[in-house]
Amino acid sequence: MKVLQILLYLAVPFVLVSCQSKPLEQQTYTSGKEQILVDESFAPIIEDQAYLFESTYSGAKLDLVMKSxxxxxxxxxxxxxxxxxxxxxxxxxxxxxFESKNIKVRINRFAIDGIALITHNSSKYANADVSDIIKILKGEASSLESLVFDNANSSTVRYFKELAAIEVxxxxxxYALKSNSDVIKYVNDNPGSIGVVGVNWMVQPPxxxxKTVAELKILGVxxxxxxxxxxxxxxxxxxxxxxxxxxxxxSLYVINCEGGAGLGTGFASFIAGERGQRIVLKSGLLPDSIPSREINIVN
Incomplete structure (x- = not known):
């Protein structure tokens, strides 16, 4: 009986530690399974990053959870x-x-995204002024007839609300639809409309x-x-x-609250590293650090 009590006593702290560190169970920087929350408005580039990361590290499995x-x-x-x-x-x-739970927040900026205004190739619009964007967002007379956003709860809508200093x-x-894909399809079907999407959706669309993106153009601003x-x-x-x-x-950021050596930390480092920054460069976004180029001179 005494031996059993001792074993139970030792098991309690072990269980507590295991529960606390469950998200990092069987994980290293390059192996294990991890869920990653991703803003849907720049999903294409993160899908590319995850694909190359998993291809490089066969023991890594990322579950990208796309949300507004x-x-x-x-x-x-x-x-x-x-x-x-x-x-x-x-x-x-x-x-x-997070601080109240003694969780250290790690933040890595990895890119600067351009928010593109898009319309059909047949549209009369070629350019737009920020002043007119602000006017239509405030419900005032504007040279723009409409703006079509991805989602009422999206980061893009939040950005434009801040731009116009409005709450509603x-x-x-x-108009607010459900996703960037919906915006692209809507603008293609409604040539007079102007859609708002991350530039990555135009440079590297799904x-x-x-074929739909080929029928659209990006406005100058x-x-x-x-x-x-x-x-x-x-x-x-x-x-x-x-x-x-x-x-x-x-700016685009990876915000990591793992608090230890988990797969999310490895993925964040990968995105910020040279290979990840090359993917950013290819995507049409601006990398946080420009990857170096090697030039071989042959005599």
């Missing part, structure tokens, strides 16, 4: 998934949530959307007077983003 920003953050703050890829930093309240979108002229990019219409090219001339940009 609001849905994603609700899951993240419930501690059900410990790694999130988002387009904004945590606010003070969100940071406090107007009832007229603004295979099933390639001019910034508000006095701001960089107010002298001409710029497009979300890597060059214009790097020079700070394209006005509609956002």
């Amino acid at each position: 920003e609001n849905e994603l953050l609700n899951l993240f703050l419930s501690d059900s998934i410990q790694v999130a890829i988002v387009s904004r930093l945590l606010n003070a309240e969100e940071t406090k949530h 979108l107007p009832a007229a002229g603004i 295979v099933q959307l390639e 001019k910034n508000i007077s006095g701001q960089p990019g107010s002298d001409a219409y710029y497009k979300p090219t890597q060059n214009d983003i790097a020079l700070g001339m394209y006005p509609l940009t956002r």
